[in-house]
Amino acid sequence: MKIPSKITNFLTKNKVPYEVALHRTVYTAYDLAQTMKKEMDKVLKTLVVKADKSYILVVVPASFRLDLSALKKMLKAKAVKIEKEQIMPKLFKIKAGAISPFYGPLHKMPVYVDKAVLKTQKALVQAGSFEESLHLKSRDLIKVVEGVVGNFAKKHYFAKVKKAKNKTTSKKPKIKKVVKSKKTKK
Numbered sequence: 590m591k592i593p594s595k596i597t598n599f600l601t602k603n604k605v606p607y608e609v610a611l612h613r614t615v616y617t618a619y620d621l622a623q624t625m626k627k628e629m630d631k632v633l634k635t636l637v638v639k640a641d642k643s644y645i646l647v648v649v650p651a652s653f654r655l656d657l658s659a660l661k662k663m664l665k666a667k668a669v670k671i672e673k674e675q676i677m678p679k680l681f682k683i684k685a686g687a688i689s690p691f692y693g694p695l696h697k698m699p700v701y702v703d704k705a706v707l708k709t710q711k712a713l714v715q716a717g718s719f720e721e722s723l724h725l726k727s728r729d730l731i732k733v734v735e736g737v738v739g740n741f742a743k744k745h746y747f748a749k750v751k752k753a754k755n756k757t758t759s760k761k762p763k764i765k766k767v768v769k770s771k772k773t774k775k
Contacts, residue, residue: 590684593717596691600725603733607725614719616686618651621722625713628652633706633714633730635688637676640666644680646693648714648730649703653742660701660741689717690734702736705744 592609600607615621618634625632629652636647636655645664649655661669674685681692693700706712706727714730716723731738 590687590718590720592721592723593683595695596689596717599691599695600723600733605725605729605733607723607729610713610722610724612720612722616719618715621713621715622651625722627713630705631709631712633690633712635690635692635715637672637680637688638669639672640664640669644672644676644698646688646690646698646700646734647703647741648690648700648706648734648736649742650705650709650712652745653703653705654745656741656743660739663701663739663741683717684719687715687717687719689715690730690736691716693734693736700734700736701741702731702734702738703742704738704740705742706731707738 610625612621612624615624618632619629621627622629622632630650632651633648634651636649638645638647638655638660640661647655647660655671657669657671677683677685677688681688681696683692690700690702692698709727711724712727712730714723714725730736
């Protein structure tokens with residue numbers, strides 16, 4: 590599954606430079622970080638959140654957990670909850686789990702970005718594909734999605750995974766590096 594052309598067209602139209610990263614099929618930001626051998630702070634995840642009766646997108650580093658009470662307070666909402674992936678086909682006409690922050694402006698939906706995203710200069714973000722992601726500057730991402738920056742996520746420490754002793758599972762995954770870069774003239 591390739592990155593949808595509406596996302597690449599949106600980035601090109603808004604003159605946002607990015608690089609496409611090919612990788613094995615992954616469904617979570619955690620798996621993307623492991624596959625691409627990136628620090629989890631440099632991989633972003635996008636969540637669909639229902640705040641009262643409206644939907645919003647929330648972007649946080651993969652190493653962070655959304656603090657629903659902090660988000661609720663920031664939004665001055667009565668109720669806030671993370672939606673299940675099954676809502677994505679209905680809202681965005683995409684496969685469940687193929688969410689990207691770019692669907693916010695493409696669907697006139699507000700995007701909220703945790704301030705921790707600003708700590709990394711360049712981030713890896715899912716882009717509507719399970720086999721391709723995008724490298725781009727964090728500030729460019731926030732600007733193009735018209736993200737509202739706030740403090741609503743907490744650092745989460747993942748348990749280290751023990752390496753398997755089985756020889757067949759110790760092979761390194763074959764990862765294709767960034768294959769192309771699209772930059773627009775100013």
